[in-house]
Structures are given as C-alpha cells and as structure tokens.
Amino acid sequence: MHILDSLKERGLIAQTTFEEELYEQLEREPTTFYIGFDPTAPSLHFGHFIPVIAMRHMQQAGHIPIALVGGGTVQVADPTGKTELRQMLSLETIAYNAEKIRQQLSRFICFDDDKALMVNNADWLVPLQYLPFLREIGPLFSVNRMLTAEAYRLRMEKGLTFLEFNYMIMQAYDFLELFRRYGCRLQMGGDDQWSNILAGADLIRRKEQEAAFACTLTLLLNSEGQKMGKTERGALWLDADMCSPYEFYQYWRNIADSDVEKSLAMLTFLPMDEVRRLGALEGAAINEAKTILAYETTKLVHGEKEAQKAQLASAALFAGGQVMDDVPTYELSISKLEEDNRLTTLLFLCGLCQSRSQARQMVSQGAVTVGDQKAQSVDQSLLAEDFPADGLLLRRGKKNYCRIVLMQ
Secondary structure, eight states: OOHHHHHHHTTOEEEESSHHHHHHHHHHSOOEEEEEEOOSSSSOBHHHHHHHHHHHHHHHTTOEEEEEEOTTGGGTOOOTTOSSOOOOOOHHHHHHHHHHHHHHHTTTSOOGGGSSEEEETHHHHTTOOHHHHHHHHGGGOOHHHHTTSHHHHHHHTTOOOHHHHTHHHHHHHHHHHHHHHHOOOEEEEEGGGHHHHHHHHHHHHHHHOOOOEEEEEOOOBOTTSOBSOEETTEEOBSSTTTSOHHHHHHHHHTSOGGGHHHHHHHHOOOOHHHHHHHHTOOGGGHHHHHHHHHHHHHHHHHOHHHHHHHHHHHHHHHTTOOOOTTSOEEEEEHHHHHHOOBHHHHHHHTTSSSSHHHHHHHHHTTOEEETTEEOOOTTOBOOGGGSOTTOEEEEETTTEEEEEEEEO
C-alpha cells in the first residue's frame, strides 16, 4: 500500500497540496521531508505526538525525515492558536529545551546511518542579515494574503505584534533552506499549521521553480469536538518527569468508548484489521481495546518496561490492590502539612483537583477516598500519623489516584 494511502486509512492525513504529484514523488524515490518542533518547553507534549507518529510511518516506508528543532523560530513566537503573545524565553532556556527535545525524538526516530537528520533552524536564522533577507524573500509575500491566515485573524482583535507577524515568513524560509541544503521537498505538521506550511511550499515553487509539497495531519478530537491530550494537571507531556507513565497510561485507559477506534488507528502501529476488530467491541468488552490502546501508546512513549509497570499498577488498583510504586506521587513536607492539613488542600496540591473549590465539591459528592475509606466531610483534616510509611493513597472518582508521601 502507498504510504499516503496507509496514512489516510489511519485517519492521519488532513490536507495535501498537489496530491497526484505527491503520490508520484513518494513512489519515485525516497523523499526527504521535515516536521518542526519549537522548543517552548523541556518536553514534547501530546500535540507533537501525531506528527511524530507520522514521521515514524514515513521513515518505515523508506523516506528520510528531518526533525527541525526551532531554536530560531521560538525566538519569534508562533501566534497559531494563541490569544496573547507567548512568553519570551531566554537563550539558555531555549538551548536546554532544544537538547531535551532532541533526546526525546531519538526514542521514536532512527538517526543511525543517515536514516534521519536533526537540525536547528537557529543555525541559519540567527546569522541572517535583515536587509538582504527582506530583499530576497519579502517581495514574495503578500501582506493581504498573510492576514487571511487563521492564526493572524484570531490575533487581530487583541493586537498582533510585528514580532509574531514574521513567524510565517521564518517558517517558510526554513522550508526553503532545507530544500537548498538537503533537497527536502515535503513539510508535514498539524492541521492548524496549514497556512505556514503552504507558504513554505509556495516559496520554493516560486523561488526555485521546483516541486515542493505541504501535508497536514489530523488533530485528534474527542467525540465532543475537543482536542484530546489534556489532563487534570494540564498538557499530556511525553517526559516521564512531567507526566508519569502511569498517568499517561491512565489517560488512554479512560477515554470515551466512541474515541477508542480512531485513537488506536492514529496513535498505534497495530494492523488496521486488529484496530477495526477492537473498535467494534461493545459494552464491557471495549475495556480490552482501551487496555491495549493504553499499553501500546505508553510503550511507544516510555518503553515496554514502563508500560508493563503502569498496566500492572492500573489493574491492581482497579481490583482493589495496593501497588504503590508506579502511582503518581506527591511529596509533602511535615512543615507544609502543619501549615494546612485540610484534605481539600491536599487534593489541590497533589493535582487530583484543579482548585480547592473543586476539591470541596468532590468530597461533598462522596467522590473522594482516603486510603480505603470515603472522605468524611469537607472539613476533614489529616495528621502525620495518618500517613503510612509508603504513602497515603488518595482517590478521586474511580480512576484518579495520587500517593502522598510525608517527608521530613
């Protein structure tokens, strides 16, 4: 099966340019393509996961990925999906984040024997001379057309800075530079990046009179049309220190039944016949599909050993067992407990509730368990002697756990 057909079957492709030409290009020769990752944090998050999955599919089909770390573009700030200017990061923070992302990508993509490249656009954007750049690239961009891009339209009401306005041009220039250096002919990315990616492909065609292609990837939405990949604690990070393997596993184990089949198709490498079989399960049987989804995604991100540990911990807790080592843990000092020992405060501090008011609501509804006992009241307090040596297990609902370990 052609790689584009395979990606379409899994629901990964949103839009492409010059589709027939792209089919021929990918059929004719191993094609160099790229996906960009701006180092805005020391970890990739779920929003990057589908592009990474697509990159891996493409590499397995014999094509050559370039992972572009945006050490230069992150200094400009992408306005896509943002209502306010992104926080400006120090150069030291950008360098640290870029290295962490480089390490993460190496878990998904094989960079041995020139099978893939990892480059940083700071290498060409930082030394760029402003006036020569404007003269070469500026005439090829229409301000009127740029302002029709959704990323810019959303910001016009509150104010779009000149800094952010440059982002599309910078990203387009990346594509041109990668074409000139490595013969890169295809850029892939999330569907919310369509305008930026299209600008790059168009720049190559106009500047170099060569074929270049844009391909965007589907954003994974739940049955209610909301982006998936958010937890009670915020973004679903791919770094174990920012989101534990257990928490990552539990997120996918607990998704809605209606979201299981498309998640299996888009986020795992299971054969599509197996995906369809699992997606057709109903009632209690759908739990088999959810368990497989959680295991396969966790294995991809954190490795087989961590996936097995998370699966065992989840099964034991669901059955009423006490496998504590792999449950999300919050370390609480005795001094902090003495300052405020209310259960509602602890539920907020450990992340089981987003606010103290939500914690009070959960307790009043009988949705909170302390150890193996239901929480008594919204005024319940805990003393140091209530904490076992290996930690006190708090639970919100049936599926959200946190172990609180008391520290000196």
